[in-house]
Amino acid sequence: MNILKFFTAGSVDDGKSTLIGRLLYDTDSILADQLEALQNSNRKNDDGTIDLAILTDGLRAEREQGITIDVAYKYFQTAKRKFIIADTPGHIQYTRNMVTGASTANLAIILVDARNGVVEQTIRHSYLVSLLGIKHVVVAVNKMDMMDYSETVFNSIKDKYKALAQNLNLIDVNYIPVSALKGDNIVQNSERMDWYKGESLLHFLEQVDTDNLDKSQLARMPVQWVIRPQTDELHDYRGYAGRVLSGTFNLNDKITVLPSGASSTVEKIEFFDQTLDAAHAGQSVIIHLKDDVDISRGDTIVNASALPQETKLIEADLCWMDGRALDTSIMYLIQHNSKTTKCKISEILHKVDINTLEKHPADEFKLNDIGRVIVKTADALAFDLYDDNRANGSAILIDSRTNLTVGALMFRASVE
């Protein structure tokens, strides 16, 4: 059994929270006391049934306003898979929350209201999915119950979305007609849409293989911590602790340490009380090297035959996440895996109107703005392009005046 992390894009009006509530409810993931709290709540659907959307609205302000402000994480599992849902708000003023939720997801569910079809919001959400490099998309055409479960309606939305998907370079897109409110095609295939021959949403989520498109072969491990017990029996012990971002390190592999450029060979790989032959993407391990090289937190161990890019000038997409606008005259901190260094945004190349996807020249960047910039860093970063290796192609910006995380960066090119 493995884990599928997905995020849901849509707004309250599209029935997003109802969809998630429905997935939880129909997989028996709601427990008796939670259900009791739900039934005691004053919010009900028009027909008197319980409002499943309440399950995901966690904060008091959200319950009062009936909207989702922040990212909420929800968990459920079936016999086949464990699921982590990032439930994010859909309105444009919460774009940064959506970017946050999407950053850790392998799959996106884009909700389209069958009554309205592909609208501005659909374009915006799909753009964010493409920006964040999510390879698998499910377009859930919701509220089919309000359109007489019409195949024609579904097909016309599907055709329209296909053009958008092509434009945005979304590779694996799947279309499912659903009614979250009535439960059609969520867990069970709906008898009311016998024209639909595909899988139910849950069945699809259980089966989809998210490993096939995302595996970078580039072996990378940022060093988080150097383990040196300095006891009598272990006085020469020196292990580099970190999580393998991508690729595989095998025993005797030739490696390079960046930024120093020192080379060595993998001598030993440890995981607690085990000694391993290889360390794979996702594993948190300790690596020992044959040679005594100077390594500390912030350095990256990489496969010597597939080096990352290394520059101080990087072209990147930036999503601005703070109420205080970007100031190109001041220094920020950039955190890339375990490395933090100073940086400046030296140039704004363009801003994207995320409703129309048009690019405009710009000289300011405000909350929720997205566009292309040039980042100039104090120390060189050892990175890969985001599209090649998401884990080593992303970074955050920190405002050292407030310590807040103010920007998300996706690296697109080195600037020579």
Next chain:
Amino acid sequence: MSEYNFDYLDELEAEAIHILREVAGQFEKPALLFSGGKDSITLVRLAEKAFRPGKFPFPLVHIDTGHNFEETIQYRDEMVSRIGEKLIIGSVQQSIDEGKVIEQTGKNASRNALQTVTLLDTILEHKFDACIGGARRDEEKARAKERIFSVRDEFGQWDPKRQRPELWNIYNGKIHKGENVRVFPISNWTELDVWNYIRRENIALPSIYFAHQRDCITRNGQLMAASPFLNMDDEDVVTNKKVRFRTVGDMSCTAAVESDADLIDDIIQEISESKISERGARLDDKVSEAAMEDRKKGGYF
């Protein structure tokens, strides 16, 4: 490339180890909050996996309400001596003696709320800049929205509206003087994940997690252990039942469930079929729909 099987528990474990090492790398004076419950016991195992054969780069901190189950304290002391790490104890009784908090009175009196003050004092005294805790997002809806690195101001307060965006697996631990960060490495684990992990790793637990005979009374529809810490009167009828505890907090606020599960396999079976969530056995969440949100804003774990 060699084949390897990386299942969901391996992935959760690797993520938690990564988070613990980020704490070590980013903070000057971190601490691991240890309650003696299964979640913090799991954290200790994860810390062993993150830092052995080295020492932990942080002490364990126990906020002792003085109303703990005897079995928990015994477990704590045995564990600390086995792993050879430092334990710091913050005492709620001492906070009461010093007049910093006042003991609640009445039938539902509990020291649960008081421990927030002791925790904040302990953080201040030792200048901890990061406190690792075993909270999980599946426990409660306010927790479902909390970050893995959750910044608290100098009054220990959580501000849900000013949470930092947390992207990919990059954790921003930058703070101002006086602030601290609560770190939750097992945020993405569910109760069942924790139990499955404990089974897989063969981790010992305090005996109160397993079914045993105990004198109990019924309070607000919940089964409570009869103890000197519970204000009882003539209306309370003591009966001896076979019970176990799903969470371990104070004796005055942790309810028991009737159970025959005395092996971990039976417990996992019971939880898989259970229709009452884990925090459902906590009277402290019952106060209002926003009870947890309010307590977290006030500095609670």
